[in-house]
Amino acid sequence: MSRPVVLLGGGGHARVLASMLRRLEVEILGVVDPRFPVGSDCFGVSVLGDDSALCAYSPKQVGLINGIGSLPGDSGVRERLFCRYSEKGYRFDSVIDPQAFVAAEAELMQGVQVMAGVIIQTGAKIASNCIVNSGAIVEHDCRIGRHVHIAPGAVLSGGVEVGDNVHIGSGAVVIQNIRIGSGSIVGAGGIVTRDVGDGRVVYPARSHIQDRQQG
Numbered sequence: 433m434s435r436p437v438v439l440l441g442g443g444g445h446a447r448v449l450a451s452m453l454r455r456l457e458v459e460i461l462g463v464v465d466p467r468f469p470v471g472s473d474c475f476g477v478s479v480l481g482d483d484s485a486l487c488a489y490s491p492k493q494v495g496l497i498n499g500i501g502s503l504p505g506d507s508g509v510r511e512r513l514f515c516r517y518s519e520k521g522y523r524f525d526s527v528i529d530p531q532a533f534v535a536a537e538a539e540l541m542q543g544v545q546v547m548a549g550v551i552i553q554t555g556a557k558i559a560s561n562c563i564v565n566s567g568a569i570v571e572h573d574c575r576i577g578r579h580v581h582i583a584p585g586a587v588l589s590g591g592v593e594v595g596d597n598v599h600i601g602s603g604a605v606v607i608q609n610i611r612i613g614s615g616s617i618v619g620a621g622g623i624v625t626r627d628v629g630d631g632r633v634v635y636p637a638r639s640h641i642q643d644r645q646q647g
């Protein structure tokens with residue numbers, strides 16, 4: 433990544449990325465986020481303005497970092513921005529935290545974000561615009577579709593296939609060779625032992641909370 437980058441979004445996910453980019457010694461030209469005044473400070477990075485501010489930079493001058501997070505049921509801004517700016521010729525850089533392990537034989541497509549503590553094993557293929565969040569494990573030969581969020585601490589065992597636009601919740605565990613269909617959600621803490629079709633939600637068992645005195 434020799435050219436500077438512009439960070440899209442100024443929320444929590446962008447903040448983690450900014451911290452990582454600093455450790456990678458990547459120059460951040462600024463943050464694009466319509467919610468903040470031009471020139472204001474966003475976690476130590478100057479706000480350039482709304483999307484129109486990006487027009488000042490050609491796709492050759494800057495790389496883009498998608499700082500929009502992704503949660504089940506959100507409005508899909510992360511995917512829309514990725515598609516809109518890719519069509520205009522901009523490139524979304526992939527970023528790998530220095531504290532992550534990515535096997536040399538794993539394949540990461542454009543704009544994949546690998547956060548601290550992640551392990552991605554040999555033969556894994558991760559399509560564009562995915563987030564592999566802090567401490568997640570993607571085992572050997574997994575196939576992950578586009579715009580997928582593997583949330584913190586989730587574990588995908590060997591040979592798991594995940595469709596596009598899937599959310600794997602924090603701490604979820606998917607056993608080996610399972611297929612998870614496009615648009616599905618695996619709830620935080622879920623354990624998946626059977627294939628999941630398209631557009632399904634896996635609800636894990638609820639925790640039971642009671643007063644300590646009731647023992």
Ligand SMILES: CC(=O)SCCNC(=O)CCNC(=O)[C@H](O)C(C)(C)COP(=O)(O)OP(=O)(O)OC[C@H]1O[C@@H](n2cnc3c(N)ncnc32)[C@H](O)[C@@H]1OP(=O)(O)O
Pocket residue numbers: 503504565583584600601602617618619620621622633634635636637638639
């Ligand atoms: C860096 C970051 O922070 S990245 C963000 C990481 N966050 C995640 O991965 C969160 C993933 N999301 C979830 O797990 C969600 O709770 C979902 C998608 C499974 C369910 O969302 P919704 O359909 O909106 O469920 P809702 O919040 O209305 O809860 C419905 C019921 O399911 C229960 N429930 C919801 N999620 C879970 C869960 N993960 N495990 C067990 N029970 C759950 C709720 O307690 C509630 O129970 P109740 O009816 O007895 O009150």
